Amino acid sequence: MGEVGWNEWLSMMSSLAVVLVLLGATLFGLKKMGLSRTKDATKNLNVSEVHNLGPRQKLIVITINNEQVLLGVTPQAINRLGNWPEQEAVDDLNQSIDINQLEPDFESPSDSPGKFQQLMSQVAKRTAERKKH
Structure with missing residues (x-):
């Protein structure tokens, strides 16, 4: 196994950051639209x-x-x-x-x-x- 250089490390960290931002935006959007698991079909x-x-x-x-x-x-x-x-x-x-x-x-x-x-x-x-x- 070779050493991980700055370019590979920077690429991995930026990919991780993009995935985390997309996950957060998706969860925020679902919460705002009211699409959660707790929504009850028999809402009175x-x-x-x-x-x-x-x-x-x-x-x-x-x-x-x-x-x-x-x-x-x-x-x-x-x-x-x-x-x-x-x-x-x-x-x-x-x-x-x-x-x-x-x-x-x-x-x-x-x-x-x-x-x-x-x-x-x-x-x-x-x-x-x-x-x-």
Whole structure:
């Protein structure tokens, strides 16, 4: 066996580096695309809609076990604002809520979490009024 020169050593190390970079990129890509072994075909939780109210507040409609749930999400808390069976959800989602018609009593969305809860209760009340009519 002969001695390994600098050219052979450099060639082996660069080949190893290329293989490691390609492996890392492949694993990162699979993770981002959600193709992992832990993905379950019987997934019961689904995010149906997301509506941003501000930079850090949003309304989220999720479907879980044939029921839809409206969540109010802030940096401090996640609150369940309402729920209904999935069959009625299609009809209710067709009647969209115009957020611009709501009149919040605060200047900026970051005033306090209590004020955001007041806004969410206004949304829930208007939705209930539209269901009655």
